[in-house]
Amino acid sequence: MNAPNIEYGILGPILIVLAAALIGVLIEAFVSRRYRYILQTGTAFAAVALAFLQLVLIRQTSSKAAVSSMSIDGVTIVLQGSVLIFGFLGLLLIAERGFQSFTAQAAAIPGSNEEQKALVSGLQQTEVFPLTLFAISGAMLFPAANDLLTLFVSLEVLSLPLYLMAGLSQRRRLLSQEAALKYFLLGAFSSAFFLFGSAFIYGQAGSTTFDGIRKSIVESGGSDQFLLVGLALLTVGLLFKVSAAPFHAWTPDVYQGSPTPVTAFMAAVTKVAAFGAAIRIYYFAVGGLVWSWRPILIAISIVTMAIGTVIAIAQKDIKRVLAYSAIAHSGFLLTGIIALSKDGLNATLIYLFTYGFTTIGTFAIVTLVRDSGGEVSDLNRWAGLGKRSPLVAGTFTLFLLGLAGIPLTSGFVGKFAIFTAAYKSGNISVVVAGVLASAIAAFFYIRIIVMMYFSDPVEDGTSVVIPSAMTVATIAICAVATLVMGIYPQPVISAINSLAFFAG
């Protein structure tokens, strides 16, 4: 009997990141503390860059891999590329040392002598880098998975490091630990649903591969109750990850409590990975059950948009506002899945690609507004930022306009594409809801802009710190991407359109 054939070439991007993560663990264990930071960052950036290079080399691939447990096709390539780009930008923020976002020692009790000592000595543990790499590899596996088992394992590989990273904040340790606990408990809870649902789908289909499930639906006509129960439970697990209502409750708490660079990373990368996996499941595996899942996703999409936009209005904390905005964006993104067409597929990928840049840029700016106690996330204290530092406020305005979907920003292109796709597929109700929600959402983005420019600054020690080149680069890249893809998006749209096909 021959050993199964593993296609190392096309799995290369994932393997490179995973290998680098393992090397990172070894560095953490064996290398002297002085060299760790430089080695860890070097490994991480090199691995992500190499993986991206390999991805570019294999971009024409369209086949199953690892005994058809994975599917490396155009959709995967686009999603993995997005994950790598956003992972790189996230790493740049995480690696910022101009100011501290991460605790020196996660195990130290807040306020204890140990923590003080670690702070004073300026020692900084670097376990966050291998954790990030693990999360990136999970996020690359997730949309590539072609099998329920791989899907579950990659979900955990993505989530487990994130739970820990959420608890690493330097300031407000209690909040950060609480975010980690909440994220962990609810994440594990939802993945139990996910697994239980997988069991039922397997019970009916007799196979865990997506191809097997697809075939079984065609044969049975898809009215079997095990299959439907399984799909419902699987949907819960996925919707939790994309933070759609009513599975969104963790999002604001975790976004607020996590260190902001981690929030930026998580907001962009998790969204790409989770929607990538959802696309493959709804478009490919259970596409035959569209009449069962579409009405449910329509309802969830509308509720998600409504909850995200309406609650955001009453928020006073900038990170919570952005969390609710992320929830609303999940609602918009769901319309792309509801469309179930080539247009919808393209639009979802375009939306994810444009959204990632804007959202990372937004959180990157949040890391800059600080006082002596760390970041200032109270919205009222952002008043008058436009007078204090016009450049930062201007860039932030650009990102907010992008999130609101104003023409000439990338957000408009994504929204336009996704609503057009949903409209053409005949799902007018979600389009109407989406347009209304966008209109309401524009108000709370604009409210922040008004506050920054038209209110007088409060003298309370809030200031904008000058970051190192890494954060500057992140913000610059995100701003340019937001603007360029708003003014001249056609190359990106064409590239994604030509790549976005599933391997049969």
Add this chain to the structure above:
Amino acid sequence: MNPMNYIYLSCILFSLGAAGVLLRRNAIVVFMCIELMLNAANLAFVTFSRMNGTLDGQIVAFFTMVVAACEVVVGLAIIVTIYRSRRSASVDDARLLRL
């Protein structure tokens, strides 16, 4: 014996686990209830494997155990840290983040 009985059993276990998550306050116990839910899923997988006559389900069960073990590592780390800083493992005490 009808294998469907095992599916019923797994549903009961899963519901017990879910009820435990909602009702218990101690983070460790909540976490154990989640483990119970995962194991219920394992039971379902193994039973379906038997019913379908394929081995996939049993393989999944092994992987789930490994994943659950990893979850324990991460989960206990988080719970222990929060216990050390708060002297309480009650999930209801952790509610600084809200509204």
Add this chain to the structure above:
Amino acid sequence: MSLGTSDTLVYLIAIPLFSSAFLLLGGRALDRVGHLIGTAASASSFVVALIELNKMLGRDAESRGVTQHLFTWINVGSFQIDATLLLDQLSICFVLLITGVGTLIHIYSISYMAHDIDRRRFFAFLNLFIAAMLLLVLGNSYLNLYVGWEGVGLASYLLIGFWNQKPTYATAAKKAFVANRVGDVGLSLAVMIAFVQFGAVTFDGVAKGIEAGSASSTALNAMGAAILLAAVGKSAQFPLQAWLGDAMAGPTPVSALIHAATMVTAGVYLISRSNFVFDNAPTAQLLVVIVGAVTLLFGAVIGMAKDDIKKALAASTMSQIGYMILATGLGPAGYAFAMMHLLTHGFFKAGMFLGAGSVMHGMNDEVDMRKYGALRKVMPITFATFGLGYLAIIGIPPFAGFYSKDKIIETAFNAGGSKGIILGCVTLLGAAITAFYMTRVMLMTFFGTKRWDSAAHPHESPWLMTVPMILLSIGSITTGFIFSNGDRLKNFLAPVVDKHHHEHETELLAPIVVTGLAMFAVAIGISIALAKYSRKTIPASAPTDVTVWTKIARRDLLQDDFNETVFMRPGQSLTRVLAFLDKRVVDGAVSGVGAMTLRLAGDLRKTQTGYVRSYALLILLGTVAILAAILVVTV
């Protein structure tokens, strides 16, 4: 009407846009030449516009429009949006006005802003404004127009708030920002309705869709109303007019360019451009007329009570744009006259603003007319040019305003039935009031005894400022005759705004009678003003023992008080509908589309209890709901 193509249109926009970017990025190194570069860019754009006009006149009337496809903006498979420019008879009028008057104002600003350390930045913003305004009038679709629309909004906040060290200026910018946001909501609604109804957002596509009858009259009326809302916000029409007076806080050349000649007339452009919508949406068209008529009187009444010269001119702008909006609401007969008034107004009002700036320049930035008086001797050129603008605006033949305003009054009378009589009387009354308050401004500023204190040394402005004023005043003498002679402008515009060649409607009153009535109204206005202000001396401070009506008019007809009582009291049901204007929104304490949304948000927010277990319960409930739903839907 067939459209040719052109590959030179882009230069119109590109030149000022690049100049603006260059000036902003160039930094302090360009401080010494920034104003020259900015002016040269605007002038070059004007030259390109003249060349385009020349080319256009060379083509025959039905194929004068040209387009230039720049690039495909968004192509999502089944639907495509192009970045395409469209230059037809309607746009060229605007292009010439924007670049021509714009260039004169650039020249004026060189001297006016000479002592400002940020003059380079000012010129960069001016160029940015010119580019955005050109994009607005050159876009071939509602979406391209929208981009320009936002662009002029942005540039105008930058310019109004240019001296944002002073708190009142920032407040003014804020007010303008909010009114414009409300207008923007209207425009985006219009774009969405067009998209949903016709699957197109180009002017051409929408016009064809309407002709094919693919939209219900309700949808068309809704679209018309949405467009009107946009126009109301941008053009400071009732009930969103409050920002214009405050926007006078910006530098005076800005007021001349943005708040007299160009940006505020964007609403008129939008309605004229959307003529195919309004011609098929009678309800929306009626709304347009009402808004125009109300604003016309509203602005005129406010103008009577203002002592601040710029605010008086702003009120008059509001009123004159009311005339234009009213004319656009009168259907095919009105568009051309609205355009004519817009162009003549662009000349004489910009000239008067520059004149006001010149007066302020000589009077240490004093704006209170009660502190002026007898300036005609010390500032003869300013007096002459301002006076010519004055004769034009009140409609004395043969000055420009006479031709354009007279035509609007005539068309209003001919609107038919009681509507025609009411509108005709409103326009006549407006003309009388205009004559009154403009005469008042003239008398208080240039005649009478001098009321300035010894610290002021009024003097004539330098030639860089007077030359643009002289050129603009020549425009206010001649343009009316040029445009109306042989219905030149009307025939020129007909292929765009009057495709079906509507027959002349029956005349209620002969033109000569209308002219006579108008002259009579003007004469009354002037004589009352003369009686009131030329005989007795004008007190240096505003008298307080005046009637309650004067007080109300001084307070902008209570427009701020009105906004406060109607829109601010949270208990009132109207608040919830019109909470946009709620000052609290602006102040950031709360925000949203009204108290109800806010309350809903507050209630929903409470679901976020912070308890992990309640979140888990939410997940479980959601799961049960999905399970039940999927089984119900399928089985």
